[in-house]
Amino acid sequence: MNSLQIYLLLSSFLFSLGIYAIISRQNAVAILMGIELILNSANINFIAFNRFTSNLNALDGHLFAMFVIVLAAAEAAVALAIIINLFKNIGTVNVDQASELKG
């Protein structure tokens, strides 16, 4: 087992955790945390592939990871704002309760 596979396994594990959180949690904040985990697993992939497949001077993977972190921060800010509004409107952050558009 070489070292790339270890990183990929780690990222897969993180990704699976994130998916699991998204699917199983009912708390909107927990779901948001799942999404953060998925984004971070992607970041690990970027870094790992950059390190093991291209030359060492290349910084493409790092750049992508930086972008993802910035986007994740912006996304977290918007999502938390939405969650706060949701809480204001229906008094809970349980996503199953937010079913006004359901026919």
Added chain:
Amino acid sequence: MEFNIILALSFLYIPIFLFLYQLFFGHILKHNTWWISIAGIGINLAISLSLFYQTFLFTPDDKIISGRFNWLSTGNFNLDLGLLIDNMAAFMLLVVSLVSFLVHLYSSEYMKGDSRFSRYYAFLGLFTFSMNGIVLADSITMIYIFWELVGLSSYLIIGFWFEKNSAAMASKKAFLTNRVGDIGMFIGIMMIYFVGDTHSFNLDEIIEKVKMGGIDTTYLSIAGVLIFMGAVGKSAQLPLHIWLPDAMEGPTPASAMIHAATMVAAGVYMALRIFPILTFEALTVIAFIGASTAIFAAIIAITQNDIKKVLAYSTVSQLGYMVLAIGVGSYLAAFFHLVTHAMFKACLFMASGSVIHSMHHSLHELHDHDTDPQDMRNMGGLKNKMPITYAAMLITTLAIAGVPFFSGFVSKDAILAGTLAHYFEHGGYTVFLPLAGFGAAAITAFYMFRLIFLTFHGKPANEKIYEHIHESPSAMTIPLIVLSTLSFSLFYTGSINPLADGSYGWFAKSIGIGHNYVIEVGDHHNHQSHKDSDSHTISDKSHHNDEHHDEKSHYNEKNSHGNHGFTEHVSHAAHAAHYTAMYLSLFVASLGILFSFIVYFLRKVDAEKLYRFFNIFKLYNLSKNKFYVDEIYSNILYKPFMFWSKTASKIDWDFYDQKGIDSLGKITLFVSDRTTKVDYDWLDQIVVDGFGKIANFMSLKFKNIQGGIVQSYILGGLVALILIILFVQQI
């Protein structure tokens, strides 16, 4: 279109215009509406007079005006309509127009105050239209079309006073009886077309085909007799004569036109049109029908008391004469008698109408509604009150009785000479023809004078009625004067000599003696030999008319385009028998008149005793009851027909319908009941509903997939993604 054709067609479009006008707008002018009709018919009369003038310029074989067009064409079947005016048609047009004109004039007074005055004139217009159609027709189908139209207008006129039950019944009787004859006529026409293989209904083409010998004579005989059946119906020959006496329910002037002068003559006219194709066998049948009708109707006329009934039976009898003349091959004599009869019979009818009219008025003034105004026993002595009517009736009676100087003598003599010649040639049972002819002549003279004596002579039967009788107005007497003037023989023979042979006057020159092609084709030699032997022996007896012979042979030379063997032969033989026939007919006519004079004028012999004497053998009853023909028809045709139709209806309803059809229905009901069950319980409930249930079940299951919970969608998407990845990896 040529001017001539337009002129000829005016005989159709003027009367039909009058018909439509009187039908829809007749009420506008009230009583004066008749002026429009008489103006139209007057134009026709003028045109027919101009055509009549042209007959002097043409020979019998020429066409004065002719034209045809294709009316209907499907596949190789072509139906042409066309018109043909030859000398005979021009004569006939004149007769129809003249009588129609006079009847229009006469009716203006006779029908005055009738609630359906304009409708009456409409019917007269329709009748004139259809009658002219028959006369103008150049094809046998066109004759048939107008033939039916004539039947229709006759039906309408007879049933004109349809409130009277008897009139309504009589019109139905006339229509149905005519239909019997018309069926035969139609079959005959079809036989000529299909069996004869002529592929044309045009008379000229049919005659041409027959002339070439293209049709088997047996078929031709049958077809000829069948077509003649139409004439039996329309011209009221035995055994279809029963409708004509009943037809007297119609208004008298219309009877004068339709049931005396023109329509009933249509049958004779049609027979003359097809004369060239009649075989000897067909002619024999026709001759015997005519002869028996002549004598039969004459016998009935003796005992009738209704003035119109006497005239009706006399019409039947005279039509029998015409048919007899055709049968013995006297083409000319038949048409001659048709024309003279039209004149004197129309006059007789209108004169009787005049009598009835004044009787009616007299009874009306007396408020007597029970006495029959048509019964001769209620009349008597009218000659002083109605001098013009009396004179007209006397002249025409002399004409019909066959007295010299009058038209009936000449034409009847021509027919009797023809029958006599026929007998001389063929012998045997044909002796019936001259016997019936002369017998009917004697009886005609007797009953016509009986009518005159009972009506106009003697003491009035009822003084009260007699006092109120007065001469009819001039609109009614003018037609009488015109027609009785035309009943003098002078106009037809062109000779003052009362005994002149009518067969050689100007009339004969323009009509000709006709042709008969079938006989020539069939037994040409036979006739040639007969001609040689017989005509010599006969002409030996009467060599005093050599002068006529010369005139005649000259005439024939002028006309002979081909071989006219048969008719020429008949005409020759009839001429030879002319004087014999003349003396005999003079004798029988004077016998009849004398007998009538003794019984009804001098009253030397009590009529009652005479009745009782004849009644020993039930002869009187037989005649009085019209030989029980109506009763026989009722017993032989009507009652068995009703019985069988009732039986058939019983079988049809009780057995076939109730049992047969209904049980079929029940079976159907049962089967459908069962199939309904199968259909509903199995097909519907299980198969069709099964599909629905499956769909229902599946959808219940599948709808959970779309739960609205986003997380489950994500799970599904993830599973699908994994599956896709696994699938891609497999490849």
